[in-house]
Amino acid sequence: xxxxxxxxxxxxxxxxxxxxxxxxxxxxxxxxxxxxxxxxxxxxxxxxxxxxxxxxxxxxxxxxxxxxxxxxxxxxxxxxxxxxxxxxxxxxxxxxxxxxxxxxxxxxxxxxxxxxxxxxxxxxxxxxxxxxxxxxxxxxxxxxxxxxxxxxxxxxxxxxxxxxxxxxxxxxxxxxxxxxxxxxxxxxxxxxxxxxxxxxxxxxxxxxxxxxxxxxxxxxxxxxxxxxxxxxxxxxxxxxxxxxxxxxxxxx
Numbered sequence: 095x096x097x098x099x100x101x102x103x104x105x106x107x108x109x110x111x112x113x114x115x116x117x118x119x120x121x122x123x124x125x126x127x128x129x130x131x132x133x134x135x136x137x138x139x140x141x142x143x144x145x146x147x148x149x150x151x152x153x154x155x156x157x158x159x160x161x162x163x164x165x166x167x168x169x170x171x172x173x174x175x176x177x178x179x180x181x182x183x184x185x186x187x188x189x190x191x192x193x194x195x196x197x198x199x200x201x202x203x204x205x206x207x208x209x210x211x212x213x214x215x216x217x218x219x220x221x222x223x224x225x226x227x228x229x230x231x232x233x234x235x236x237x238x239x240x241x242x243x244x245x246x247x248x249x250x251x252x253x254x255x256x257x258x259x260x261x262x263x264x265x266x267x268x269x270x271x272x273x274x275x276x277x278x279x280x281x282x283x284x285x286x287x288x289x290x291x292x293x294x295x296x297x298x299x300x301x302x303x304x305x306x307x308x309x310x311x312x313x314x315x316x317x318x319x320x321x322x323x324x325x326x327x328x329x330x331x332x333x334x335x336x337x338x339x340x341x342x343x344x345x346x
Contacts (some may be wrong), residue, residue: 113293115153116143120162122341123172123299124180125334129315130171131341139341142292182222186306187327187334193311196262200254203231216251219244224310226269234269236262238313266316278305279322286329299333302326 123129131139133154137147154170157163164171172180201220208216217227223241225233243253258265266272282302289295303310309323317323 109253110288113143113145113297114147115140116294117162118143118145118296119150119153119170121296122337123163123170124176124183125338126341128171129177129180130169132169134168135341136170139337142213142340143296144293182307186303186309187331189309189311190240191238191313192240193313194236194315197237197255197257198236198262199235199243200256201225201233201251202226202254203233203251205250226310228269234258234264234265235310236316237314239311263316266310266312270310270312272310272312272318275305275310276318276320276322277306279326283322283326283329286333295333298339300332302330306330 098249119136122136122139123131133151136154137150140150141147154163158165158170161173162176164173201223203216220227220233223235223244224239225235228234237255279302282298282305285298286295286302289298306323306326311323314321
């Protein structure tokens with residue numbers, strides 16, 4: 095579903111995927127810790143969106159067959175692949191940051207002769223670390239995240255801490271489409287505020303958490319004024335708690 099919503103910066107076009115039993119089930123489990131729920135709770139959680147119990151049970155069967163879920167004693171749990179997705183989502187919602195002193199992380203790819211699949215996999219891993227590519231094989235970001243750097247052989251890439259001569263704000267603008275990200279975030283927030291049907295609110299907030307995966311989580315000094323990242327996180331976290339409470343009760 096493609097919608098136009100008005101934001102402070104003008105009309106913003108936001109593409110929202112259609113609602114499905116699978117998408118609601120995944121959202122419920124991704125928002126639950128540990129990521130497991132009984133079938134009856136999943137059916138109850140999907141009811142407000144107009145999806146019947148038989149449709150949910152059929153979706154659960156397909157998701158087990160596809161390897162998305164594991165089933166034991168009537169309880170469904172995310173597969174290991176989707177547990178990793180939950181970790182990335184949790185990190186997007188609650189990034190572990192530290193005070194920034196002006197240093198930048200830099201990764202330089204040193205390997206040669208790799209195939210397309212290997213190159214694509216390494217790019218995906220570097221993007222997941224919230225680095226951006228300055229030029230082919232050179233990736234950067236401010237050193238304001240508290241995280242372990244994955245072990246990579248020196249034959250593949252080398253990791254440095256550096257301090258560029260280019261002004262930090264100019265460098266950030268050249269590496270990330272900050273204006274476009276902020277406009278989309280504001281568009282999603284506007285749609286959430288206007289949504290009257292549970293399904294419309296759900297699809298907008300599901301899109302919001304995907305959008306947060308692309309937030310570079312920069313130091314405040316490098317962000318435009320009124321950066322909507324914290325507001326979008328708060329809106330999604332509030333909704334996640336409401337959604338999970340409908341199926342698992344208080345305390346989750």
